[in-house]
Amino acid sequence: MGAAEDCGVKWGLAVLAFTAYAAWQLGLPLRGLGPGVVKLFGIAGQMLPPESGGQLGVFVYSLVETVAMALAATVMAGIAAFPLGLLGAGRVVPSLFARWPLRRGMDVARSIDSLLWALLFVNAVGLGPFAGVMALTMIDLGTLAKLLSETVDHASIGPVEGLEAAGANRWESVRFGILPQVLPAYTSQVLYYFESNIRHATILGIVGAGGIGTYLSDRLRVNDWREVATLVLLILLTVTVVDRCSRWARLRLERGV
Numbered sequence: 001m002g003a004a005e006d007c008g009v010k011w012g013l014a015v016l017a018f019t020a021y022a023a024w025q026l027g028l029p030l031r032g033l034g035p036g037v038v039k040l041f042g043i044a045g046q047m048l049p050p051e052s053g054g055q056l057g058v059f060v061y062s063l064v065e066t067v068a069m070a071l072a073a074t075v076m077a078g079i080a081a082f083p084l085g086l087l088g089a090g091r092v093v094p095s096l097f098a099r100w101p102l103r104r105g106m107d108v109a110r111s112i113d114s115l116l117w118a119l120l121f122v123n124a125v126g127l128g129p130f131a132g133v134m135a136l137t138m139i140d141l142g143t144l145a146k147l148l149s150e151t152v153d154h155a156s157i158g159p160v161e162g163l164e165a166a167g168a169n170r171w172e173s174v175r176f177g178i179l180p181q182v183l184p185a186y187t188s189q190v191l192y193y194f195e196s197n198i199r200h201a202t203i204l205g206i207v208g209a210g211g212i213g214t215y216l217s218d219r220l221r222v223n224d225w226r227e228v229a230t231l232v233l234l235i236l237l238t239v240t241v242v243d244r245c246s247r248w249a250r251l252r253l254e255r256g257v
Helices: 005-026 030-045 058-087 096-112 114-125 127-154 158-165 170-207 213-223 225-255
Strands: none
Touching: 030 225, 058 096, 058 127, 058 170, 058 213, 096 158, 114 127, 114 170, 127 170, 127 213, 158 170, 170 213, 170 225, 213 225
16 A cells, blocks of 8 residues: 555544534434434325325415525626626736735625525515525625636737737727636636526525415425425425536536537
8 A cells, every 4th residue: 555545544544533522512413323214215105196186376476486596696796706706816807905805805705604694685685586586696705706817817818918919908908808708717717606506496485475385385384295295396306407407507518510
């Protein structure tokens, strides 16, 4: 066994030992894991067959509302994050003092969980989809802006140097030397966040931010497992369809078609 492999084994054993110690200190009920799994299978059995309780139309409408929330939040965050990401990049704004407040603002926006944002907006604007849209927008804004700024900073410098040698100013160099490199990757990231936002929007409904999560929370509260199964299947079907469409769009972008 080489030195690198021996070091890897030692680190692995250290991580396992620390995990076991942490579980012991936290008092995790490992003895209850077996009965918990049995109970989980029992709940799964109660979900069959799925039923809608005559409210399939209401469920589908709420699912469309969830997708609309995710789409609105993704578009708003994608548009707003674009200039912020450029201004947060060192290639565009060399001054560290000018970039620092913007970069820290991105960190704050993405560090607060979407559920916390949802609770804040529910208290600010009331229950409903608008609070969910704003919560998703805030967390996506910080993340997309940071991803774009880092992508710009890691873009190839060759085209920029060529343009500057030809007499282009800084903004012309960014427009024609950097943006063509980063736009396909940025668009792909925005599409991925649209998929992710559908799942997040479902969770936000549990705290009153609209969408299908509201109905899912109600059914879970009263243990109506067959309707829960219907809602879960609708969510899975929607996420699968959006994932396929988004993957197709990303492949087209990567191929330049």
